[in-house]
Amino acid sequence: MNKYGIWVVQSITYSLKVRNFASIASLGRLASDCQVKDIESKRRWEEGQSLDGQKWKTLEHKGPLFPPEYEPLPKTVSFYYGGKPVRLSVAAEEVATFYAKMLDHEYTSKEVFQRNFFTDWRKEMTEEERGLIQTLSKCDFGEIHGYFLAKAEEKKALTKEEKQVLKEEASRQVEEYGYCYLDGHRERIGNFRVEPPGLFRGRGEHPKMGKLKKRVLPEDITINCSKDSNIPVPPRGHHWKKVQHDNAVTWLASWVENVQGSIKYIMLNPSSKLKGERDWQKFEIARKLKSKVDMIRRQYRADWKSREMKKRQRGVAVYFIDKLALRAGNEKEEGETADTVGCCSLRVEHITLHEKLDGQECVVEFDFLGKDSIRYYNKVPVEKREKILSYNRANRAVAILCNHQRAAPKTFEKSMQLLQEKIALKQEKLDEAKEELKEARNQHKDCSTDKSRKLVDKQEKSVKKLEEQLKKLQLQMTDREENKVIALGTSKLNYLDPRISVAWCKKFGVPIEKIYNKTQRDKFAWAIDMTEEDYQF
DNA sequence: TAATGCACTTAGGACCAGCGGC
DNA sequence: GCCGCTGGTCCTAAGTGCATTA
Numbered sequence: 001m002n003k004y005g006i007w008v009v010q011s012i013t014y015s016l017k018v019r020n021f022a023s024i025a026s027l028g029r030l031a032s033d034c035q036v037k038d039i040e041s042k043r044r045w046e047e048g049q050s051l052d053g054q055k056w057k058t059l060e061h062k063g064p065l066f067p068p069e070y071e072p073l074p075k076t077v078s079f080y081y082g083g084k085p086v087r088l089s090v091a092a093e094e095v096a097t098f099y100a101k102m103l104d105h106e107y108t109s110k111e112v113f114q115r116n117f118f119t120d121w122r123k124e125m126t127e128e129e130r131g132l133i134q135t136l137s138k139c140d141f142g143e144i145h146g147y148f149l150a151k152a153e154e155k156k157a158l159t160k161e162e163k164q165v166l167k168e169e170a171s172r173q174v175e176e177y178g179y180c181y182l183d184g185h186r187e188r189i190g191n192f193r194v195e196p197p198g199l200f201r202g203r204g205e206h207p208k209m210g211k212l213k214k215r216v217l218p219e220d221i222t223i224n225c226s227k228d229s230n231i232p233v234p235p236r237g238h239h240w241k242k243v244q245h246d247n248a249v250t251w252l253a254s255w256v257e258n259v260q261g262s263i264k265y266i267m268l269n270p271s272s273k274l275k276g277e278r279d280w281q282k283f284e285i286a287r288k289l290k291s292k293v294d295m296i297r298r299q300y301r302a303d304w305k306s307r308e309m310k311k312r313q314r315g316v317a318v319y320f321i322d323k324l325a326l327r328a329g330n331e332k333e334e335g336e337t338a339d340t341v342g343c344c345s346l347r348v349e350h351i352t353l354h355e356k357l358d359g360q361e362c363v364v365e366f367d368f369l370g371k372d373s374i375r376y377y378n379k380v381p382v383e384k385r386e387k388i389l390s391y392n393r394a395n396r397a398v399a400i401l402c403n404h405q406r407a408a409p410k411t412f413e414k415s416m417q418l419l420q421e422k423i424a425l426k427q428e429k430l431d432e433a434k435e436e437l438k439e440a441r442n443q444h445k446d447c448s449t450d451k452s453r454k455l456v457d458k459q460e461k462s463v464k465k466l467e468e469q470l471k472k473l474q475l476q477m478t479d480r481e482e483n484k485v486i487a488l489g490t491s492k493l494n495y496l497d498p499r500i501s502v503a504w505c506k507k508f509g510v511p512i513e514k515i516y517n518k519t520q521r522d523k524f525a526w527a528i529d530m531t532e533e534d535y536q537f
Numbered sequence: 538t539a540a541t542g543c544a545c546t547t548a549g550g551a552c553c554a555g556c557g558g559c
Numbered sequence: 560g561c562c563g564c565t566g567g568t569c570c571t572a573a574g575t576g577c578a579t580t581a
Contacts, residue, residue: 195571203549203572249544257571263543264571278545330575337573371574372549 055250055274059225061180061189063232063240064253064266065173066218067196070094077147080140081133092125095212098199100144107201113210117199120212180252180268181229188269189252194221200259204338204373211259220255250274260336297322305478307396317343324378327371340369354379355509386475387510391501398491416480423473430466437463493520498527499535506533 072093078085079096088096099108099117107113118136125133133139158166177192197215200208218238225231227245232253234240241255251265268274296318303315320326321343329342341350350368357363360381370376437459444452492501498516502524505512512521512528521528 191570193570201550201572206572251544254544260572262572265544267545275546282546328575332574340573342574371547372572374549 054247056182056247057226058184058229059180059182059247059252060229061225061232061252062177063223063234064194064221065177065192066194066216066235070215073097073144073147077143079144080142082138083140086129086132089126089129092121092129094197095121095124096139096141097144097148098197098212100141101148102199103141103145107199107209110209112205112207113199116208116210117212120210124212182268182272182274185273187272187274190267190269192266194255195257195264202338204340204369206338206373207335208259208337214258216255216257222254224249224252224254324366324380326376338369338373340371340373342370384471386472387508388514389475389478391504391510391515392488395488395492395496398496399488404488404490416477419473419477419480423470423477426466426470426473430463430470433459433463433466493523497537498524499531500537502527502531503533503535506531 070090072090079088079093080086099121102108114136122130122133174192178189179186180189181187194216195213198213200206200211200213202209218234218240221240222242222244223232223240224244224246226247231243232240251267253266254263256262257264270276270279300315300318300322303311304319306312306315321328327342329345331345332340341347346366346368350366352365352367354363354365355361357365357379362382362384364380364382366376366378366380368376437456440452440455440459444456501515502512504510505515516524
């Protein structure tokens with residue numbers, strides 16, 4: 001991700017946390033209303049918080065729990081190829097059962113899923129099997145599928161006592177493997193089981209759906225624990241990939257999964273001290289952000305007027321994150337995951353700009369797939385900027401490129417001062433109008449009549465009008481400031497193809513008089529006459 | 538400085554137990 | 560007793576972002 005992206009991403013994290021201010025504040029009130037029952041337990045969260053990145057002093061656990069070995073199918077259950085029963089090798093049969101178990105799922109109807117499964121399945125076959133089984137459509141997993149359905153039914157039909165035995169066995173496993181000792185506290189582990197083999201189920205249109213998730217062996221697993229603790233014992237006949245004692249991390253065991261090459265971790269349960277502390281810190285950051293958010297909002301608004309395109313883009317990105325709580329949108333490797341985006345990775349096709357939509361002006365329509373391929377669809381009215389400013393910026397960019405500079409006009413400071421006074425006056429009027437509107441609304445609420453309704457309408461219009469006038473003056477000020485030492489005339493008259501300007505005016509409904517004076521219109525009469533809005537340079 | 542690695546959080550969906558209605 | 564609904568838990572994919580490396 002580029003520097004701009006990283007800055008945005010950091011800002012985003014904080015602004016997303018702002019979303020939680022209301023709930024955090026209410027929780028805070030709730031907490032203060034309650035008696036603190038257990039000061040000891042509070043201390044527990046605060047004790048030993050290390051500033052040097054150490055996450056624990058002692059860590060002891062039993063290692064992860066492995067899924068059961070594959071149990072071959074009974075002789076009576078067969079896989080069929082081209083209508084004939086075929087006895088598969090254990091490795092190929094196991095992968096076939098993964099597919100058979102999923103037959104009811106929509107996944108198996110998807111071409112990508114089928115292709116990935118078949119490719120990976122063939123890798124597990126013997127030479128002889130590979131020679132025989134060449135087409136998925138000739139494969140019949142029906143009997144295997146039926147076998148597993150029957151097994152599920154059998155499980156359902158177990159007696160109460162039999163179910164109790166299974167439950168007790170599960171509890172025993174949790175007791176044995178589901179806890180660790182961290183700094184002397186017995187803590188629940190979040191996921192103490194190694195993920196079982198199966199077929200990868202990505203979300204959305206994932207290019208790797210159906211690929212074989214291989215069985216994880218002790219030899220794949222790195223154990224993390226205290227040096228002086230009882231080191232977890234690997235299953236008989238196996239050994240760990242590595243045993244390390246890194247207290248800068250919180251995980252107990254890890255391995256690399258084969259489908260995406262990412263690292264999987266065994267970590268603590270959210271109820272643990274470690275996770276609780278981090279959660280607490282997260283909300284503390286959000287609290288700090290609360291005092292900065294006004295400044296951030298002022299900053300991104302100021303950035304919209306920046307001469308640098310990067311800053312303007314950043315300003316818009318942060319504005320949308322703030323307004324819509326979009327995710328940051330990191331870069332992703334193409335073809336490796338589903339095509340999903342966030343704020344910074346949005347593409348042109350995800351956005352439609354409407355001058356008017358559903359009675360509102362300047363509406364941005366978002367339509368994209370976000371995290372987990374969940375569709376985001378939203379129509380958002382945004383703050384309007386004067387189009388003339390955009391034109392002048394383009395003009396200015398050329399002038400800067402060509403170094404068309406000028407001395408600041410002698411009257412510049414004075415005229416800016418006047419403009420500032422005008423803005424202040426307008427702001428005052430706007431404030432007054434808002435007060436009057438508030439008053440009118442209150443009166444209408446107390447005693448609702450036609451007259452009071454009309455008064456509210458009138459005041460609303462007045463506020464809107466003043467807001468627009470104020471915005472216009474502010475834009476004028478920005479434009480003048482940016483133009484202070486730039487001579488636009490030369491580039492406008494000599495370097496900018498007037499047809500581009502004319503087409504732009506036509507496309508966006510900007511009167512040509514706004515950009516060309518009488519002399520310029522005469523000079524460019526040919527362009528005004530011949531150019532349509534779709535003109536391409 | 539960009540790319541990559543690593544560690545962590547977030548979040549959707551599967552699964553399961555409990556419950557009420559029929 | 561069966562069935563469907565609901566809510567909680569578990570599982571793991573899919574994000575984010577800091578740290579490290581090239």
